Amino acid sequence: MAEAARTFLSIDYGIRRIGLAKSDPSGIIATALETLQVKSDDEAIGKLKRTISEIQPSALVIGYPVNANGTMGEACRKVDAFVLRLEKIFAGPIHKVDEYGTSEEAADVVHAHGMKIGKKKARIDRLAAVIILRRFLDEQQ
Numbered sequence: 001m002a003e004a005a006r007t008f009l010s011i012d013y014g015i016r017r018i019g020l021a022k023s024d025p026s027g028i029i030a031t032a033l034e035t036l037q038v039k040s041d042d043e044a045i046g047k048l049k050r051t052i053s054e055i056q057p058s059a060l061v062i063g064y065p066v067n068a069n070g071t072m073g074e075a076c077r078k079v080d081a082f083v084l085r086l087e088k089i090f091a092g093p094i095h096k097v098d099e100y101g102t103s104e105e106a107a108d109v110v111h112a113h114g115m116k117i118g119k120k121k122a123r124i125d126r127l128a129a130v131i132i133l134r135r136f137l138d139e140q141q
Helices: 041-055 074-091 102-113 121-140
Strands: 010-011 018-023 029-037 059-064 094-098
Touching: 010 041, 010 121, 018 041, 018 059, 018 121, 029 041, 029 121, 059 074, 059 121, 074 094, 094 121, 102 121
Parallel strands: 010 059, 059 094
Antiparallel strands: 010 018, 018 029
C-alpha cells in the first residue's frame, strides 16, 4: 500500500519577514520557497492563507524560539498567538520546532557559499525555514 503524500510547509515567523520552506511529497527533501515581507500579522495571515491554498500541505511546521537555557520568553508567546491565528485558516496539525540557532546556521551556509548577507536578510529567513523543516523531518524518520 502506497504511503499518502505528506507535504509540509515550514514557517520562520518574524514581525516583518516570514521565511517559508516546503518539503517534497515524500516528506524527505526541504526546499526554500520565499520570504514574505509583511507589515502586520493580518497581512501575514492573508499571505499564508494563499500559500497554504496553493501548496495544500498536510501539516505546518513553525519555528519556536526557545531560549538557550530552555525557557520560553516573549518571542514564544508571540509565536503561540500567531499559531492560534493559523489554526483558524488551517485545519491540519501545526508542529512547533525549536528554532534555536537556525538564523546563525543559515548565515553560516550563506557565508560558506561565498555570499554576503548585507541587505539580503530575507535569504536568511528562507534558509532558517529550511533548517527548521529539516529538523522536523529528521525527527520524523
